[in-house]
Amino acid sequence: MQRPRDKGVMLTRGQPGFDAAVLRTSFNGSDPGVRPKVLVQANDVFDVLSAVKRARREGLKISVCSGGHSWMQNHLREGGLLIDMSRLNRIEVDVEARLAVVGPGCWSVDLDKRLRRDDLFFPIAHAVDVCLGGYLLQGGFGWNSRVLGLACENVVGLDVVTAQGELVHASEHEHPDLFWAALGAGPGFFGVVVRYHLKVHPRPKVTALAMQVFRMRHLEEVFLWAEKVGPQVPRSVEFQLLLTRKATGIFSPGIEVIAPVLTHSWRQAREDTAFLSKGPLRAKASLAPPLLPVSTSLMSYLAAKRIFPPGMRWSVDNMWTDAPMSQILPGLQRIADTMPPMPSHVLMISWHPPEARQDMAFSVEGKHYLALYGEWRDQADDARYGNWATDNMKAMEHLSKGIQLADENLGKRQARFLSDAHFDRIQRIRAEYDPQGLFQTWKGH
Incomplete structure (x- = not known):
């Protein structure tokens, strides 16, 4: 994705440049x-307020995007009015209060770099160009979220344009129901967030990466080991x-076992990743580099360049599961055998909330x-390739607790x-704040 550098305009279907701007x-x-x-x-x-009021007058359904990282393009709907928030990307930091106020179009990496200047930190997304608007609405599990909580748990307030065309502040004490709904509603949220108020944290002194690479023939033993060690990581x-x-x-074809670590000292980082460096499968690893210092921004850039390049066509799906690895493995093997070429990939996070x-x-x-x-x-x-992810997740639905x-x-598989x-x-809450159903909801709903 490219950061917008031009002044935003309003375009109507049929105008020159409309299709390109939408895409x-x-x-x-x-x-x-x-x-x-x-x-x-x-x-x-003011542009947002005007857009919402126009949609109300003309009976147009509203959809919203900030960075456009929705794989299923939830914001692209037939008819209606689309608000592109990518130009609302300002960042303000109050160092003493440890608070940041950011626009929804702010790139994750830009917030990370800005906070680095004051030795502060926020659990940003794993890819550089994921904008905070959609990321925070859907929950946001990013760097150091296992310590600091989901990104949305670090939201202390939101400035929202409601379906009534009013700008309100939502927090635990003001419009608490609207605040509650924003923390996890994702593309089904019924308002336009124009500013996020975020709690930020002292920056970990050490950010590093431990890694081992195994050939695909070791898939079963690697994942069984990961299941065993995961709760103690x-x-x-x-x-x-x-x-x-x-x-x-x-x-x-292979399995990359990746262990980013964010902590207060190199000694602690080595101790925390010892489960990998001293693990029973280390001798079978084809590659086992030492623990290396790598910033969160650099890890995000590397991920974006290698496995999230722009301009690709996508088939994406997921599941949360508590199932035993022995039951997951047949599906994993089938997924590995049928995976499309690079940069296609499969990610399993040992999450343990x-x-x-x-x-x-x-x-x-x-x-998991x-x-x-x-x-x-x-x-x-x-x-x-278009149904590869969906078909494989359908085959494993009996193991799923739901999706992220x-x-x-959701356009292809309801979950x-x-x-x-x-x-x-x-x-x-939607019926209270958007009784006429002005805002689009999740695809398929």
């Missing part, structure tokens, strides 16, 4: 063939397993997070993304 709002290189009636490239809060470590057609160092979260809409997670990312450039391959909205595929009680509560 630039999406990270996914596929054209779904649908178009809004009106595109508003907001420059400020320190929360300073984000324990990931990545399946790829061209694994680092071996340039052939805390026993309790704060009271918020976000309500579905599990011990499994996400499939199929990628290709040629439209001619759509029939070959970050990698949802549980909130607890039943929280879904019902969101619908009641």
Whole structure:
């Protein structure tokens, strides 16, 4: 994705440049063939207020995007009015209060770099160009989230333009129901967030990366070991397993065992990643570099360049699961055998959430997070790869607790993304704040 450098304008379907401007709002290189009636490239809060009021007058359904990283392009709907928030990207930091105020179009990496100047930190997304708008609404599990909580748990307030065309502040004490719903509603949120008020933290003194690479023939023993050791892995470590057609160092199908660690000293970092360096499978690793200092920004850049390049066509789906690895493995083997070429990949995070979260809409997670990312450039391959992720997740639905909205595929496969009680509560709050249904909701709903 490219940061917008020009002044935002309002375009109507049929105008020169309209189609190109609409498609630039999406990270996914596929054209779904649908178009809004009106595109508003907001420059400020006043543009948003004006757009919402126009939608009310003309009876246009509203969809919103900030960075366009929705794989299923949830914001691209037929008819209606699309508000592009990518130009609202200002960052303000109060160092003494440890608070940041950011626009929804702010790139994750830009917030990380700005906070670094004051030795502060926020659990940003793993890819550089994921904007904070959608990331925070869907929950946001990013760097150091196992210590600091989900990104949305670090939101202390939001400035929201409601369906009534009013600008309100939502927090635990003002419009608490609206605040509750924003923390996990994702693309089903019924308002336009124009500013986020974030709690920021002291920056970890050490950010480093431990890694081992195994050939695909070791898939079963690697994942069984990961299941065994996962509950004991320190929360300073984000324990990931990545399946790829061209694994680092071996340039052939393999499993990358990745352990980013954020902590207060090198000694602690080495202790926290010892489960990997001293693990029983180390001798079978084709590559086992030493613990290396790597910043969160650099890790995000590397991920973006290698496995999230722009212009790709995508087939993405996911699940949270508590199932035993012995039951997951047949599906994993099938996924590995059928995975599209690079940069397609499969990610499993040994997540192991805390026993309790704060009271918020976000309500579905599990011990393991499994996400499939199929990628290709040629439209001619759509029939070959377009349902790869969906079909494999359908085959494993009996093992699933639900999905994460970050990698949802609700346009093709309906799945549980909130607890039943929280879904019902969101619908009641929606009826209060958006009784005419001005805002688009989740695809398929």
